[in-house]
Every structure is written in structure tokens, then in C-alpha cells.
Amino acid sequence: MPPKQRKIAIMGFRSVGKSSLTIQFVDGQFVESYDPTVENTFTKRIKVRGQEYELKLVDTAGQDEYDIFPSAIAMDTHGYLLVYSTTSAKSYEVVQVIYEKLIDMTGKASVPIALVGNKTDLHLERVIPFEEGKKLADSWKVPFLEASAKENESAARVFQTLIQVIEEADGTGSQEKSSCILS
Numbered sequence: 001m002p003p004k005q006r007k008i009a010i011m012g013f014r015s016v017g018k019s020s021l022t023i024q025f026v027d028g029q030f031v032e033s034y035d036p037t038v039e040n041t042f043t044k045r046i047k048v049r050g051q052e053y054e055l056k057l058v059d060t061a062g063q064d065e066y067d068i069f070p071s072a073i074a075m076d077t078h079g080y081l082l083v084y085s086t087t088s089a090k091s092y093e094v095v096q097v098i099y100e101k102l103i104d105m106t107g108k109a110s111v112p113i114a115l116v117g118n119k120t121d122l123h124l125e126r127v128i129p130f131e132e133g134k135k136l137a138d139s140w141k142v143p144f145l146e147a148s149a150k151e152n153e154s155a156a157r158v159f160q161t162l163i164q165v166i167e168e169a170d171g172t173g174s175q176e177k178s179s180c181i182l183s
């Protein structure tokens with residue numbers, strides 16, 4: 001079976017770890033330095049439940065509540081990773097604004113999305129409890145994950161989860177959720 005091509009956009013406020021999660025997933029390394037992203041595209045092959053995927057990951061520039069949703073991002077995009085930092089109340093507010101704009105722009109009631117609360121390793125700096133993120137994701141009816149871009153497994157899990165959501169939206173996803181295989 002040829003690989004399925006899937007395009008994913010990673011969105012959220014500045015400095016929440018969009019690039020770090022993506023680079024951890026693609027290259028297996030954590031980038032300590034902060035270099036604001038304009039826009040970067042990465043590719044990654046992954047196998048989930050025997051199906052090969054060729055992912056195009058669009059790491060977008062950090063957005064704030066005043067930015068107009070970048071409509072070019074939505075071209076051919078199959079799913080969105082919406083990221084906030086568990087250490088930033090502002091980023092939690094902004095991710096909600098981005099969500100509203102995304103739903104308005106696509107004109108669809110349901111868009112494949114996973115919500116991610118990043119930087120869980122910074123325990124002492126946490127300001128958004130797990131339950132807050134979960135409550136928000138439940139209200140959107142999307143999966144919620146907390147993650148740390150310092151951990152490869154954690155970064156991989158967020159992308160695998162989004163692939164499942166995309167496949168379920170395609171009507172090709174199966175019921176079982178536990179058997180992701182990374183390659």
C-alpha cells in the first residue's frame with residue numbers, strides 16, 4: 001500500500017513549543033534555544049496500525065489573539081495540532097481564539113484537531129491544571145494530551161493521536177485506539 005499523504009498544521013501562541021514538539025518528533029532531539037518561527041515545513045514517515053503515512057508538518061509562526069487566521073495554512077490541511085503551554089495562561093486564552101477562527105474559516109462544525117498542553121516538565125511554573133485543558137478539549141469534542149517536547153515519546157504521541165482523529169474523520173479509522181506502532 002502506498003503511504004497516505006497527510007498535512008498537519010501546528011498552531012498556537014508564541015513560544016509554546018510548536019517547533020520543539022515538531023523537531024522532537026521528526027529528529028528526536030530537543031532544541032533548548034528559542035528561535036521564533038516564520039514558517040517551516042517538515043516531512044516525516046510514520047507507520048500507524050500497519051498503514052504508512054507521509055506527513056507534511058507545517059510549523060506555523062506564533063499567533064496572538066489579533067492575528068487574522070492565515071487562510072493559506074488551511075489549503076489541503078487534514079488536521080490541526082493546537083498547542084498552548086501549561087506555564088502560560090495567555091497561551092491558553094490565545095488557543096481558544098485560534099480555535100474559534102479556525103472553525104469560522106473552515107465553515108465546518110467539526111475539524112480534525114487535537115489540543116496539546118506542552119511543557120509539563122516545568123512543574124513549578126505550571127499555571128494551567130490538567131483539568132482545565134481537558135475541559136476545553138471536551139467542549140470542542142477533541143482529544144486532549146499534555147506533553148513535554150523534551151520527551152520523544154510524548155511528542156510522538158500527540159502526532160499519532162491527531163492521525164487517528166484525521167482517519168476517523170475520513171471514515172476509515174477503526175474503533176481500537178491502543179495499537180499505534182512507530183517506525
Ligand SMILES: Nc1nc2c(ncn2[C@@H]2O[C@H](COP(=O)(O)OP(=O)(O)OP(=O)(O)O)[C@@H](O)[C@H]2O)c(=O)[nH]1
Nearest residue numbers: 015016017018019020032034036037062119148149
Ligand atoms: N522545558 C521545556 N521547554 C520547552 C518545551 N517546549 C519548548 N520549550 C522551550 O520554549 C522555547 C520556545 O520553544 P519553540 O519550540 O521555539 O516555541 P514555538 O511555539 O515554536 O515559538 P514561535 O516560533 O515563536 O511560535 C524554547 O526555548 C524551547 O526550548 C518543553 O516541553 N519543556
